[in-house]
Amino acid sequence: MPISTCVLTLPRLVLLCVSLGSAILFTPFSWAAETPSENARKEFVRAVLSESFSEREILLRSLVGYQDSQVEQGLIAWRGGSLYLHETNALKTPFLLESQTDADGNAKGLQVIDGKYVLDSAGKPQLFSQTDLTAVDADAKLRRVIKTTLDLYSLGHSNLMMRRDAIIKLGQAQDPSYLPHFRGSLKDQDTPEIRRALLEAIAVTEASDPDEKVRVPAITTLGKLRSVNSVSILQALFDTARKEPVKAGEETIRSLRIALAEIDRYLWWGTLWGTIFRGLSLSAVLLVAALGLAITFGLMGVINMAHGEFMMIGAYTTYVTQTFFATWFGTSGFGFNCYFVVALGASFVVGCLAGLVLERGVIQFLYRRPLESLLATWGVSLLLQQLMRHIFGAANVQVSSPGWLTGSLVLNDVPFAYNRVFVIVFAGLTVLGTYLILTRTPLGLLIRAVMQNRAMASCMGVRTSRVNMLTFAFGSGLAGTAGACLSQIGNVGPSLGQSYIVDCFMVVVLGGVGNTLGTVSASLGVGVTDQILQPWLGAVMGKITVLAAIILFLQWRPAGLFATRSRSLDS
Amino acid sequence: MKIRTSLSLLLASAFAFVSPESQAASTVKVGILHSLSGTMAISETSLKDVLLFTFNEINKAGGIKAGGQSYMIEPVIVDPASNWPLFAEKAEQLLAKDKVSAVFGCWTSVSRKSVLPVFERLNGMLFYPVQYEGEELSKNIFYTAEAVNQQAIPAVDYMLGEEKKKFYLLGSDYVYPRTTNKILKQYLKSKGIPESDIEEIYTPFGHTDYQTIVASIKKFAAAGKACVISTLNGDTNVPFFKEFANAGLTSENCPVVSFSISEDEFRGLPAKDLVGHFGCWTYFMSLKTPENTKFVKDFQTWLKAPVVTGVDYTVSGVDGKGRVTCSPMNLSRMGVYLWKQAVEKAGTFDVDKVRDALIGQKFKGPAGEVTMQENHHLVNNVYIGETLATGQFKVIRTLTGVAGEPFSAKFLTSKTASN
Numbered sequence: 001m002p003i004s005t006c007v008l009t010l011p012r013l014v015l016l017c018v019s020l021g022s023a024i025l026f027t028p029f030s031w032a033a034e035t036p037s038e039n040a041r042k043e044f045v046r047a048v049l050s051e052s053f054s055e056r057e058i059l060l061r062s063l064v065g066y067q068d069s070q071v072e073q074g075l076i077a078w079r080g081g082s083l084y085l086h087e088t089n090a091l092k093t094p095f096l097l098e099s100q101t102d103a104d105g106n107a108k109g110l111q112v113i114d115g116k117y118v119l120d121s122a123g124k125p126q127l128f129s130q131t132d133l134t135a136v137d138a139d140a141k142l143r144r145v146i147k148t149t150l151d152l153y154s155l156g157h158s159n160l161m162m163r164r165d166a167i168i169k170l171g172q173a174q175d176p177s178y179l180p181h182f183r184g185s186l187k188d189q190d191t192p193e194i195r196r197a198l199l200e201a202i203a204v205t206e207a208s209d210p211d212e213k214v215r216v217p218a219i220t221t222l223g224k225l226r227s228v229n230s231v232s233i234l235q236a237l238f239d240t241a242r243k244e245p246v247k248a249g250e251e252t253i254r255s256l257r258i259a260l261a262e263i264d265r266y267l268w269w270g271t272l273w274g275t276i277f278r279g280l281s282l283s284a285v286l287l288v289a290a291l292g293l294a295i296t297f298g299l300m301g302v303i304n305m306a307h308g309e310f311m312m313i314g315a316y317t318t319y320v321t322q323t324f325f326a327t328w329f330g331t332s333g334f335g336f337n338c339y340f341v342v343a344l345g346a347s348f349v350v351g352c353l354a355g356l357v358l359e360r361g362v363i364q365f366l367y368r369r370p371l372e373s374l375l376a377t378w379g380v381s382l383l384l385q386q387l388m389r390h391i392f393g394a395a396n397v398q399v400s401s402p403g404w405l406t407g408s409l410v411l412n413d414v415p416f417a418y419n420r421v422f423v424i425v426f427a428g429l430t431v432l433g434t435y436l437i438l439t440r441t442p443l444g445l446l447i448r449a450v451m452q453n454r455a456m457a458s459c460m461g462v463r464t465s466r467v468n469m470l471t472f473a474f475g476s477g478l479a480g481t482a483g484a485c486l487s488q489i490g491n492v493g494p495s496l497g498q499s500y501i502v503d504c505f506m507v508v509v510l511g512g513v514g515n516t517l518g519t520v521s522a523s524l525g526v527g528v529t530d531q532i533l534q535p536w537l538g539a540v541m542g543k544i545t546v547l548a549a550i551i552l553f554l555q556w557r558p559a560g561l562f563a564t565r566s567r568s569l570d571s
Numbered sequence: 572m573k574i575r576t577s578l579s580l581l582l583a584s585a586f587a588f589v590s591p592e593s594q595a596a597s598t599v600k601v602g603i604l605h606s607l608s609g610t611m612a613i614s615e616t617s618l619k620d621v622l623l624f625t626f627n628e629i630n631k632a633g634g635i636k637a638g639g640q641s642y643m644i645e646p647v648i649v650d651p652a653s654n655w656p657l658f659a660e661k662a663e664q665l666l667a668k669d670k671v672s673a674v675f676g677c678w679t680s681v682s683r684k685s686v687l688p689v690f691e692r693l694n695g696m697l698f699y700p701v702q703y704e705g706e707e708l709s710k711n712i713f714y715t716a717e718a719v720n721q722q723a724i725p726a727v728d729y730m731l732g733e734e735k736k737k738f739y740l741l742g743s744d745y746v747y748p749r750t751t752n753k754i755l756k757q758y759l760k761s762k763g764i765p766e767s768d769i770e771e772i773y774t775p776f777g778h779t780d781y782q783t784i785v786a787s788i789k790k791f792a793a794a795g796k797a798c799v800i801s802t803l804n805g806d807t808n809v810p811f812f813k814e815f816a817n818a819g820l821t822s823e824n825c826p827v828v829s830f831s832i833s834e835d836e837f838r839g840l841p842a843k844d845l846v847g848h849f850g851c852w853t854y855f856m857s858l859k860t861p862e863n864t865k866f867v868k869d870f871q872t873w874l875k876a877p878v879v880t881g882v883d884y885t886v887s888g889v890d891g892k893g894r895v896t897c898s899p900m901n902l903s904r905m906g907v908y909l910w911k912q913a914v915e916k917a918g919t920f921d922v923d924k925v926r927d928a929l930i931g932q933k934f935k936g937p938a939g940e941v942t943m944q945e946n947h948h949l950v951n952n953v954y955i956g957e958t959l960a961t962g963q964f965k966v967i968r969t970l971t972g973v974a975g976e977p978f979s980a981k982f983l984t985s986k987t988a989s990n
Contacts, residue, residue: 080967129859144734165824172795232794267790278782285780393890395613396806396839401813408817415789417817420782490779490810493839499777534783539774540744 037068041113044071048078048085048094048136060145064152064181072153074112079146081135084109084128086118093118094136097128152178155185164197168229171201174208196225204230207237216255223259226266228413234260266412274414275531281420283527284427287520288485289500290507291430292351292478294519298508299451300471302363303370305378307504308497309385310476313354314347314483315492316388319397321346337402344484351480352473359472364465381497388494396493405488419488426485430478431520437474438516447471451514510550512560521561526550598645598882599635599920601626602665604676604686604697607888609653613805614899615678617835618700619648620889621900622675624873625907630881635911638918643881647671655685662686666693672920673698673910675903680704680746687712696922698906701899702830702852704750705977711922713929713947715902715909717853718975720982723751724758725953725970726828726851727800735798735826737768739791741784741811742802744773751802751830754979761983778807781814789818792825799827808832812844822847822957833897837962845958852898853951854938855964863937866904867896895962905941905949908934939971948975 040063047059063071077083077096086093086109095109095118106127109118117125138146151170155163167185170178179202186198199221206218207230219237222230238256241248293307321343329335358380366373405422408415438444449457450467458464486496507526511518526546534542554560603622605615626644634641647669649661658677665671666689673696677683680703690697690711702717727738738759742748752771759769770791772784791797803811808829815827828849832840834856856867874891909932914920917928932943939952953973956964976982 143732147734161819162823165821169795169824228790228793230794274786278786281782282780393892396809398839398841400841400843406817408819410819415786415818417814419813419817489813491806491839493806499779530780531783535787538772539778539780539784543775 037070040068040071041074044074045094045113048074048083049092053142056142057145060149061177063149070112070115072150075146075150075153078136078138079143079150081138083112083136084133085136086111086126097133102127148173148175152181155181160191160193164193167194167197167201171197171204172229172233174205174233176205176209179205200225200227200229203227204233207233212249212252216251219252219255219259223255223262226263226413228263228267228270231260231263231267234263270412270414273412275535276528277414277416277420279528279531280424280524281417281527282531283524284420284424285486285489286503286507286523286527287427288423288430288482289479290504290519290523291427291434291516292475292480292482293504294508294511294516295434295475295478296355296472297505298511298514298516298519299447300468300475301370301513302367302472303374303377304358304363305374305501306358306381306384306497307476307479308499308501309381310351310354310479310497311483311486311500312388312492312494312496313384314351314480315399315487315496316392316397316483317347317350317480318343318484318487319392319399319492322399331400332403337404340402340405340484340488344481347480347484348477349480351483352477354480355473355476356469358476359469363472364468367468385494385497392494394494396491399487399492401488423485423489426481430481431516434478434516443467443470506547506550510553510560512562515560515562518560518562525561597640597642599642600645600647600669600671602669602671602674602676603646603648604651604658604661604665604674605678606653606682607648607650610805611653611678613839614835616888617894617897617900618675618678618903620874620877620894621870621896621903622646622907623877623879623886623889624870625904627873627877627879628869629907629911630879634881635914637914637920644879645882646879646884651682655679655681658682658685659689662689662695662697663693666690666695672696672914672922673925675700675906677701678899683707683712694922696910696925698903698910700902700906704747704754705979706750708947708977710926710947713906713909713943714975714977715906715941715949717898717902717951717953718948718977719751719754719979721853721951721953721973721975722830722851723755723800724982725973726830726849726955727755727758729849729851729955729968730798730800730826730828731762733798733826735796736764737791737794737797738764738770739788739797739799740769740771740802741788741799742773743778743804743807744775745804748773748802748804752800754983755800757979757983774803774807776804776807779810781811785811785814785818785820788815788825789820792820795824797825799825801827801829802831803829804831805836806839808836808840812841816844822849833899834895834962834964835897835900838893838895840962842958842960842962846960848958849955850958850964851953851955852964853949853953854896854898854901855954855956855966856896857956857963857965858938858954860937860939862935866901866937870894870896901937902949905934905936908936909941909943944974946975946977948977950974 043059043062047056047063050056050059063075073096074083074094083094083096086095093111093113095111097107098110106129108125109128110116111118120126151166155166155170167182182198182202182205186195186202189195189198203218203221203225204227206214207222209215209218219234222234234256238253238260241253241256245253289311292310293304296302296304296307318340322339325336325339325342358377362376362380363373366376401419405419408417409421410416438447446457446462446467449460449462450464454464483496486500490496507522508519510526511520511522529549530542530546533545537545557563603619605619606612607616607619623646626646629635630643634643647665649665651658651661662674665674675698677686677697677699678701683699683703686697687709689695691709695711697712699712699714700716702722703714705719730738740752740755742752756769756771760766770787774781774784788799826848828851830851832850833852871894874889874894877886877889879886909929910925912932912934913925913928916932917924919925929943930945934941938954942950944950950972953970954966955968956966959965
């Protein structure tokens, strides 16, 4: 009993203490906060009304210390050319327009000084039309000063990333007058990213200090921090120092060389990891797109020109699912974020069904006539494109990525975009899944039996026509999921399939028709080579070089990387 | 044969019966040469629509008055199907067979270059409404489009004013981006930007893998003060901006100025990834002039029941869903009105006389007053806008009365291009 009372009263006590404390703390605080804010607004108004640039500059710089949202808005408006003056009896008040306008496009004016509406002679809020007003002048030079003030404001930005970016940007300005601000924020800073950004900003600013004793440690710090952002500044310092070695001092040159080498080494690793990741990710895209074809073309030998269109159907399925989820759950939140998982399943099912219809309707009659099946499926691909144009319109549709697929994980300054990571993982899983289905399930056994020797399988009582149908549907289903994946990185439009179909056939042929492992290695080879070549040769030449290399390779080994001999292909 | 004569007789009598003045029955044929199928159809169909809308506007107001008679505009639409040689063939058909008085058309520079000899040989008149690279001047073409010094140069000036020191010029691999970037490079060098701080990269049409390029932009922008000047075309912008946003690049640390994205292109782009980036055009749908409010409203109303009054013509293939207006559309319309005024001044549809009358014509349009100069380009207002999530632009800078100049040699030497 006594324990329970104790438990009950403890929170109450805490609550009481907090409320008391806050009462004591906050009352004088809010009183104190009033005056500097008012002061800032008054200074802002003086700056606006001032005629001389230098006075404006001084006043604007003095605004930095105050965190007043009213002034901040005023500054943003001034810089953007949407701050206006209201004149009554020689009294000028700066104001900005409310974003909300009435039917005639008129809006109420908000005074910067007190955040109240500008009133007309009748005491009602006066309406202004933007086109009739002339903005308070601000030339490029002044806008820059305003921007600096605003940037320093953002040192207190509530969003962590925004604050970090702002600090880095301010550091790059190398303005010693910022140093006290940086040091001030550093004192009570616990967030490691912000701390690092502040340290970096201080070091960058001090790196150009005239005093060698300040300069050298700052440069060394930058090297230790592996500050990628300051490379160009350090490089410039190094170049000028080498031109005038006496003035710069031996110590400075040495520290610069060490710091640059350190950052360079760090960058080299970053580029290496980045290239490997990008290569993997392009390979994964190719693999996901080509895996379905590796089954329908590789295993079954059907030249399916409509393979790309199955991907497009998958992508449109994703779009439709997204639209449904958006109407049910809105465009954010957990419900909406789940849509992609559902879309993956749905696009597989829709792809399967489309494949089933195509196989039953067209391909089953053309198994022994590859050229005709090529033409027929090409016709089907055109039909499907036109159908989508009819239903969804000729323009591309927008598929927005769920929250967990946007943004990137940044490790050592190398960004790993989540959607790319997802495609890599997904590619791995589909390959594994396909492998398991083909080797560990009764269906897989039947598929392999039919593909290797149709006549024999048929004699053994396997219903080959049904196996054909299921295999084709499975391959098409994979194409559908590929479409869902591609919707996260590219365009969704009627011609989506067209831009991938060539790559798909290329990868399957290169890997060796009839060999799924070949497709995996071929997509890896093509993807990584492309990404390694691109930085040197550019996107256009890179692609051409890869294509030329594939042609040469196929001259040397016409059957691809892994040649398979199977009866179905020979006949 | 018999049926046709009797039919035309019947028609003629019907006209005579309906309008006893009989003046209103005269028509003038005007050609529309825009791709309605193929890759360019998405962009060019909007221009066909706005041209028909403008013809309807003029016809409703009494048509074109020349030589004491009023003429109704009768559209002749051909479809060059995004096929460049076909553009020349269709142009020939319009001029030689249909005998149109003027042609409004072309989007890509290739198509314009393809029809240019036809218009010069048959002495036709073409109005070209889409921003282009310049370095061309034909006496038979009037360029209502933005020249490089009305779009690229002001945009770069704005970026220089925002203290940008490094420029990443990214474009699709064809004539407009390559020429524009060549000019911009020269211009940037004249502004003291060293060669090492300018990067120039091209990607093929339909490129989908922007990983390497975005990684190199990220490196380029690491030290801050960098921006991207993009002439990427059409839907390649989607993978680019997705990759760009995912790499943690934003308009704060590295803004992108795109020259090929207008409100109309926006309909197929992920607006969320483009917020805060910039566009530069001589017209934005968000402009708050009375002329523009009326234009947008009238156009939206017209889309619901598209007709061209005064002539025997049925409008088809107009999709009214989610439509917007954009700069090429506005410039198409400006072309029609300038031509109308010139015809009324010359009192004839004769190409040579109308051409002379066109010089110096002024028209107050949705984006302010435009003037046709002797170099066949417009004096126009230039707007720099910031992209909003709604797919509209917020105007952040206005330059009034910028004179279009096709030849870069002229505006690169004279200092009047900016400020």
